[in-house]
Amino acid sequence: GQQVMQIPQYQHVQEGEDFTTYCNSSTTLSNIQWYKQRPGGHPVFLIQLVKSGEVKKQKRLTFQFGEAKKNSSLHITATQTTDVGTYFCAGLGNQFYFGTGTSLTVIP
Amino acid sequence: DTAVSQTPKYLVTQMGNDKSIKCEQNLGHDTMYWYKQDSKKFLKIMFSYNNKELIINETVPNRFSPKSPDKAHLNLHINSLELGDSAVYFCASSQGTGRSLLANYGYTFGSGTRLTVV
Numbered sequence: 001g002q003q004v005m006q007i008p009q010y011q012h013v014q015e016g017e018d019f020t021t022y023c024n025s026s027t028t029l030s031n032i033q034w035y036k037q038r039p040g041g042h043p044v045f046l047i048q049l050v051k052s053g054e055v056k057k058q059k060r061l062t063f064q065f066g067e068a069k070k071n072s073s074l075h076i077t078a079t080q081t082t083d084v085g086t087y088f089c090a091g092l093g094n095q096f097y098f099g100t101g102t103s104l105t106v107i108p
Numbered sequence: 109d110t111a112v113s114q115t116p117k118y119l120v121t122q123m124g125n126d127k128s129i130k131c132e133q134n135l136g137h138d139t140m141y142w143y144k145q146d147s148k149k150f151l152k153i154m155f156s157y158n159n160k161e162l163i164i165n166e167t168v169p170n171r172f173s174p175k176s177p178d179k180a181h182l183n184l185h186i187n188s189l190e191l192g193d194s195a196v197y198f199c200a201s202s203q204g205t206g207r208s209l210l211a212n213y214g215y216t217f218g219s220g221t222r223l224t225v226v
Contacts, residue, residue, distance in 0.1 A: 035215075041220075042218060042220050043215070096153075097153075098151040103149065
């Protein structure tokens with residue numbers, strides 16, 4: 001069945017360092033969405049990408065959808081303590097699946 | 109406030125009990141979902157309803173029974189609770205269905221119900 005894996009599972013960074021999480025699907029996706037879940041909170045929708053090779057930016061966050069529409073990445077420049085949380089990708093293949101998540105810890 | 113609201117936020121109960129979690133959305137969305145998040149934070153879909161009709165029913169024990177009296181409500185009833193049912197349960201809604209590009213508008217999640225079975 002369709003699987004959406006994310007790496008790394010955990011990432012600790014010093015405040016000010018960059019962070020990247022990678023999302024890989026076993027099947028081609030029609031779209032990719034990214035969510036952020038703060039500790040103790042619920043997933044919150046960040047953005048959606050639909051086109052092959054699409055890149056979108058939100059302030060310090062850069063989202064990319066792969067050319068083959070089977071992978072995506074989220075890059076955060078100069079992390080801040082407010083970036084702490086788990087980042088999930090989610091994509092529509094034969095069904096809509098959430099990725100396994102990357103938990104980000106930012107050390108002040 | 110426009111939102112997805114679910115109650116209760118915390119639920120501690122003994123094995124074998126029956127419990128319900130309620131969910132309501134006032135966003136006018138057509139589709140509602142129940143997700144289970146385990147201790148490793150994996151988000152797994154359990155059910156999806158579109159306009160009160162069940163459209164997704166993943167491999168979930170039949171002790172779990174969703175009920176949607178109208179498109180703004182999706183409740184989850186759990187019979188004979190087991191230790192392995194302990195998790196955080198999230199209700200969510202979206203503009204389209206989970207199997208169409210109309211889900212492109214993103215899911216709005218409720219704040220979650222932390223279920224602990226002792």
